[in-house]
Amino acid sequence: MEYKPEWQIIGEIKELAQKPLQEISISKTKIALTYLDGNFSAVSGFCNHSGGPLGRGKLSDGYITCPWHNWKFHHKTGKGEPGFESDCIPTYLLKIEGDKLLIDLASASPRHKSPHAAHPLAREVKRSPGPIRVLGISTTNMDESNPRTSTSDLLLEVAIKHASATLKAEVQTIRLSQLQFRACEGYYSKAARACTWPCSITQMDPEDQMEKVYEAFVHWADVVVIATPIRWGNASSLYYKMVERMNCVQNQITIANRQLITNKVVSMIITGGQDNIQSVAGQLLGFFSEIGCTFPPFPYIAHSRGWTAEDMEKNVIQVSESKDLRSGAQALVERSIETVKMMIETEQEKKLERGGRKDHDLA
Ligand code: FES
Known part of the structure; x- marks a missing residue:
């Protein structure tokens, strides 16, 4: 015809x-x-x-x-x-x-979508069997070729060593200062669905190393210990650079009712010369709860010496010599491991869906 x-x-x-x-x-x-x-x-x-x-x-x-x-x-x-x-x-x-x-x-001529190889991060998020896996993330910034001693790193190292040597967990530590990654470029602000999982930048830029954080955080770890210094009353700028790039994890919940994070426990180490520990902890707790993480009882340890303490050089000595802080870091990772073990054993992920998004599914 x-x-x-x-x-x-x-x-x-x-x-x-x-x-x-x-x-x-x-x-x-x-x-x-x-x-x-x-x-x-x-x-x-x-x-x-x-x-x-x-x-x-x-x-x-x-x-x-x-x-x-x-x-x-x-x-x-x-x-x-x-x-x-x-x-x-x-x-x-x-x-x-x-x-x-x-x-x-x-x-209209037909649309044809050629198969594009899925990004490896796009695979199903499924815990593979094996011992508990603990990821340490150091967010302090420094000149890596001429490193200084960092108090948050000192305590992170204590926690990670304890997890490996005594608690027999698999461990790895990521230092954000060693990664080259772009700051979030606000794809979410173009449109909700423009912010994709894996992150739009990760899909476009093979040089961007935020992929290592996504792989370890989303696919590998059961426990994540975040260590941050306090900078002007807040967590470090590298911490914020990382979590802004994790908008794509939270965005999957809002645009696709897809929860990437289940059975994952986050705990924190916060150190600073002056103060604002509880405010920094509140920021971190707020973010990680939004993406579906769980916290152990007493989810952070911290150290600061108050507003009048300007002799910063004493911080490193105090932290490295403090038995309380060392045992605090060990107990923190122990609590975190015990919490995640309970969750895995009782298959909490099947019972505790976020909900409340099905009617708003934009996907
Ligand atoms: S390039 Fe067009 S939607 Fe991603």
């Missing part, structure tokens, strides 16, 4: 020709309309990757770049950029009648 287009008016040519790329909505269909070298073209307004709004992207060298994670599609053929041509988005027939531009929505 002969194909009969169903033309619909998009708008006035004079107006539509003002912008090289724009998003047009016709009924529920979103179109990325381009005007280049005196010609109009129309392709789907939804990106193949995560549905980004192509009509709000950029047009250059004939390709529309998605504003969410930079995938590219040809403005006329709908094909992906060179190397990804089999990935294509629908194209539409257009015609000009008088001073109007018309489109035939029924003419």
Whole structure:
């Protein structure tokens, strides 16, 4: 049977020709309309990757770049950029009648999503059998080629050694100061679904080393001990750089009702020359509870010498010589391990769903 287009008016040519790329909505269909070298073209307004709004992207060298994670599609053929041509988005027939531009929505060519190898982090989060695994994360910053002694690191080391030598846990420590990773670039602020798991930056930038934190935190560890100094009354800037990048973990709960963190216990070591321990602890507890972590009783140990203590050089001596702090660090990791063991043995993850998101599932 002969194909009969169903033309619909998009708008006035004079107006539509003002912008090289724009998003047009016709009924529920979103179109990325381009005007280049005196010609109009129309392709789907939804990106193949995560549905980004192509009509709000950029047009250059004939390709529309998605504003969410930079995938590219040809403005006329709908094909992906060179190397990804089999990935294509629908194209539409257009015609000009008088001073109007018309489109035939029924003419949409098929969308084709080529299989893209899933990022290794995207695999199912499932605890593999074996001893309890304890991850230490040092968030203090320093010149790694000329390191100083850090009080938070001193106590973290005590905790991790105790976990390994006495409690027979598997252990690893990540020092954020040794990783090269980008700060969060606010994909969530573009759109809730633009902030993906794995993180948008991790998927785009193979050099970014935040992947090591995700792998160890989300997939490997049962217990995570976070060590931070107090900097101007807050946790360290590297701590915040890390947790901002963990928005993608929390975001899975809100956009896909998917809880990546289960049966994971977090405890903290907080040290500073002056004060604000409880405020820092409150910040950390707030963040890790939001992503589904659990805490042992008495989830942190801390040390500070008060507002008048300006002789910072004495801190290292005090902390390294304090038997209380050493035994405190050991007891902290012990409590954390006991807590997570109980959770694993009683399969808490099956019983304690977050809930409250099913009606808001945006995925
Ligand atoms: S590149 Fe378009 S949604 Fe990710």
